[in-house]
Amino acid sequence: MAISTRYSDAIHIMAFIYIYQNTKLSSENIAKSVMTSPVVVRRIMSALQKAALIKTTHGSPNPVLAKDAANITLLDIYLAVENDKPLFTVDHKTNPQCIVGSQIQGILTQHYHEVQSAALGRLERITLQDIIDEIITNYKSGKDD
Amino acid sequence: MAISTRYSDAIHIMAFIYIYQNTKLSSENIAKSVMTSPVVVRRIMSALQKAALIKTTHGSPNPVLAKDAANITLLDIYLAVENDKPLFTVDHKTNPQCIVGSQIQGILTQHYHEVQSAALGRLERITLQDIIDEIITNYKSGKDD
DNA sequence: TATCTTGTAACTTGCTTAGTTACAATTACT
C-alpha cells in the first residue's frame, strides 16, 4: 500500500501554520482546510512537535514553526510522521533450504535501501519554503488546483 | 503503508524460474521456496504473464522467462505487479476555499511524481540477471542470508 | 481415460489508516 495521506496532510499543516500565522490556529480551523477532524490534525501535529518541527502549547491555539521554513525539508516532515518506514517490503519468510530463498532477502534489502535513499534524497532537496512559495505564486496566478 | 511483499515475491519467482529451470516448476514447488500458497504464486505469475515477462501454459507446469534475464529490469517487474501505484498519496479532499487547500494538491502531485521517477529510475537500472548473479555468488560464498 | 496442473473467483482473516467519542490537563479571558 502507498504512503497514507498523513504525510501530505502534515505538509499541508506546516504550510498552513506559516501562511495563516496571524489567524487563530486552532486544530479546528486547521482541520477545516485539511477537511478532516480536529483530532486527526492534533495527532499529526503531535508527531511534528515530537520531531521538533513545530512548537505547540497545551491549551493554547498558537502553534509556530520551530525553525525557518527554508531549513525544514520534506524529508524532515516525512521522517516526523512516517518514521523510516520502508517504501518496499522484503518478504522475511522464504525457504532457507532453497538457493533463491536463502539469498533473496539480503539482496533485496540492499537494493531497496539504495532505491529508498534515492527517493528520500529527493525529498531532502525540497524545503517547506519552496512549497509555501509555490502555493503563493500559484494562488496569485489564479490556479484553481 | 509500504508496498506489499507481492513485489519481492515476484522477483523471487522470476529468479526461481531461471535458476531451477531444469526442475518441475509447478506453482506448488515454487510456493515452497516463497513459503506461501500455490494460489498466491499463481496470482503473481498471472500478473507477470500479462506483462509478458514470463510464458505459462494452462495445465502444464513449465513457465519460462519471456525474454533474456539481462533484458528484464526490476522496474518491469514492479510495473507488472503494482501497476503504477504511487509511492506517496496526495490528499484529494482539501478545502478549495483556502489558499493552501486550493493549491497543495497540484504542487504535491508534481513533487511526488519527481520523487517517484527517481525511485523507479533506480529500479530500471537493476536487471533480473544482476539479481540472479548475486544469488549465485552469495550462495557459493556461503552466505546464510 | 485418469491424474495432475493452471487460472480464477469467492470468501475469510489480519493489519493499517482515518474518523469518532470522551476526557483530563492547560490556557486565557472576564
Place this chain on the structure above:
DNA sequence: AGTAATTGTAACTAAGCAAGTTACAAGATA
C-alpha cells in the same frame, strides 16, 4: 477565582487492502 475554549491522548469503530484458503472449470500429459 471561575468559566469557556483548547490541547493532547486514549479507546473505539469503520473502511480498505493484502494474503491466505477453498473450490472448481479448463487444459495438459501419459
